[in-house]
Amino acid sequence: MSQPILIVGGGPAGLSAAHAAASAGRKVTLIEKEDRLGGAPILSGYAKLVPSHEWASDVIGAMVKRVVDNPNVTVRTGARVQSFDGTPGAFTATLKDGGKVEVGSAILTTGFTHFDSVNKPEWGFGTYPDVVTTTQLEQMISSGKGVRCPSDGRKPDRVAILLCVGSRDRQIGREWCSKICCTVSANLAMEIREELPESNVYIYYMDIRTFGLYEGEFYWGSQEEYKVKYIKARIAEVTSDGKRLLVKGEDTLVKRPISIPFDMVVHAVGMDPNVDNMTISSVFGVKLNKYGYIERKNTYTTLCETSRPGVFVAGSATGPETIDDSIAQGSAAAMAALTFVPAKTPAEAAE
Amino acid sequence: MPIHEKSLIRPEKLVEHEELVIEGMDVSGHWSTFIEGRSVPDYNETLQEEIAALPGGENIHRCWQCGSCTNACTVNALNPDFNPRYWIYLIRMGMEEELLRDKDIIWQCVSCNKCTYACPRDVVPEQVMKATSHWLELKGHTPKSPSMIFDEAFSEQVFERGKIEDGLVLREFFKRTGQPVTQPWLVALVSGLVKRFPVFYLMKLGLATVFRPRTRGWGKARDAIEEYVHECEERNRRAVGLGTKGAK
The missing domain is CATH 1.10.1060.10 (Alpha-helical ferredoxin)
Structure with missing residues (x-):
């Protein structure tokens, strides 16, 4: 078994899988629908990553270079898979442009889609220019322009970060926790306070899930060192008094209504299943789970398997995932694909 | 020192001693205002x-x-x-x-x-x-309000006969709430009617008090409604751990 491996999606998981498989000497074809590699951290312009505080362009950029420079990897950007036929060990992927790729197995690292805040109109995104998403805030920081109110470019004095926008919400059919937004918000809050020491940053939460080791540096660090304030309230609505944004809700711990002016409101947007998952599911013949992510066949024993033998999955295609875990899963998927032995057909078994 | 946000303190928790001397210091009256602690004495697990x-x-x-x-x-x-x-x-x-x-x-x-x-x-x-x-x-924490008593007298009649007789609903309501039937507004209404003397209307009204109007063939509906109401009541009483209504 030494057929090439097809990897679909050039984000952290895909780059990691491609590097691992190519380093082991296997030929890899990496398909990316956008015009460049890097996935969400590069395409959405993330700033400093959790937990290492390295710039996304530096670390993910290095991963891209490592893959592009590897002679075992063929990169196809601006490409999509039209159909995926054949049997495990002998698949043929037909691309949209008519090109064909013969592979023994495939790894889906198709990632996620940021939640579109327009779907929660009561929180003012799309109505007021100074209501932004965490993605936009990342871009303000990574572009070097700094955190400014989009309406008039002023430095915000008071910033509210609303958690669970597009997560943990049955009203809009998103019951899952997106896992990373609490920590990302704490990280961004610290970035804002560092750039604008005069500013005041408030995080409105239902529960705080800065899990594992993030507890110390991000949850407590943001409070103790950076004086970020955490208020237990789910905001009811964001309106405007004509000058500033008005945030309304109930501070549930002191049982009092909130009606506080802010200069900037940030939505900590969650992770939706990739908008293309229905297509991916039908092209590759893999099942989706009840939330719309690609279903993993097993949790233990075997890793990264989908419902179709020979097709593997890694990273946030399977559900909300951190960048470092996506990278680890990419390696695991490469290992699964490298050691994959297709089950014998009845005819072969008879020989 | 004055107590800030006094509105947040429950009045029964504010205690003043009219005569109090602590370590030789007279702190009678508002000088000895204490706030008693608020504690949760028990949980009702059910x-x-x-x-x-x-x-x-x-x-x-x-x-x-x-x-x-x-x-x-x-x-x-x-x-x-x-x-x-x-x-x-x-x-x-x-x-x-x-x-x-x-x-x-x-x-x-x-x-x-x-x-x-x-x-x-x-x-x-x-x-x-x-x-x-x-x-x-x-659980009996809320006494019946007058409007609820009225609703009961009203619906009892509907369940029983499929129709209501206004006079009876009123009389039952006054009886159950302990009010006299001779309400000034009612006296004015009746005396007004008598003055204008609409013979047939008064006859109808008089007859209705004797022969209570009833929807034809109501018996089956009445039984079904009564059964349903009883069923709901019993289910709710069971839900909160109360006995059947007969055993109340």
Whole structure:
């Protein structure tokens, strides 16, 4: 078994899988629908990553270079898979442009889609220019322009970060926790306070899930060192008094209504299943789970398997995932694909 | 030192001693104002189950205390003490005594259902408010209001005969609320009628008090309604751990 491996999606998981498989000497074809590699951290312009505080362009950029420079990897950007036929060990992927790729197995690292805040109109995104998403805030920081109110470019004095926008919400059919937004918000809050020491940053939460080791540096660090304030309230609505944004809700711990002016409101947007998952599911013949992510066949024993033998999955295609875990899963998927032995057909078994 | 935010302190917790000397210092009157501690004396472990067993309370266990219901609430905007999020917390923790402090406002929910559409967990707080009001009534925490007594006299007649006789509803209402039948407005109404002397109307009215009007063939409907009402009552009583009505 030494057929090439097809990897679909050039984000952290895909780059990691491609590097691992190519380093082991296997030929890899990496398909990316956008015009460049890097996935969400590069395409959405993330700033400093959790937990290492390295710039996304530096670390993910290095991963891209490592893959592009590897002679075992063929990169196809601006490409999509039209159909995926054949049997495990002998698949043929037909691309949209008519090109064909013969592979023994495939790894889906198709990632996620940021939640579109327009779907929660009561929180003012799309109505007021100074209501932004965490993605936009990342871009303000990574572009070097700094955190400014989009309406008039002023430095915000008071910033509210609303958690669970597009997560943990049955009203809009998103019951899952997106896992990373609490920590990302704490990280961004610290970035804002560092750039604008005069500013005041408030995080409105239902529960705080800065899990594992993030507890110390991000949850407590943001409070103790950076004086970020955490208020237990789910905001009811964001309106405007004509000058500033008005945030309304109930501070549930002191049982009092909130009606506080802010200069900037940030939505900590969650992770939706990739908008293309229905297509991916039908092209590759893999099942989706009840939330719309690609279903993993097993949790233990075997890793990264989908419902179709020979097709593997890694990273946030399977559900909300951190960048470092996506990278680890990419390696695991490469290992699964490298050691994959297709089950014998009845005819072969008879020989 | 004056006590700030005195409004947050429950009046019964504020204690003043008229005559008090501490270590030779006279601190009588307001000099000796003390605030007694507030503590939770006990949990009623079955409270959540009881509410959940009543119609509408089924999803109470889902609540994660985000406050969306209170934010959205029509009544809360007028009266900050009307706080569905807080009551759901009290019920889930079994803090019955605290809940009963608000027994006179819980039923003020206007069923606008804004909370229902705001709740990210589909708790359906409006239905929980209904179940809670029902629980208060079943447990005997809320005396019957005049309007409820009127409703009972009214519906009893509808169940019984499929029709009502206005005079009887009124007489029953006055009897059950202990009021005299000779209400000034009623006397004025009747004397007005008598003055104009609409013979047939008065005859009809008089006859109706003797031969109570009844929908033809009502018997089966009456039995079915009575059975259903009885069934609902028994189910609710069982839900909150009360015996059957006969054993009340």
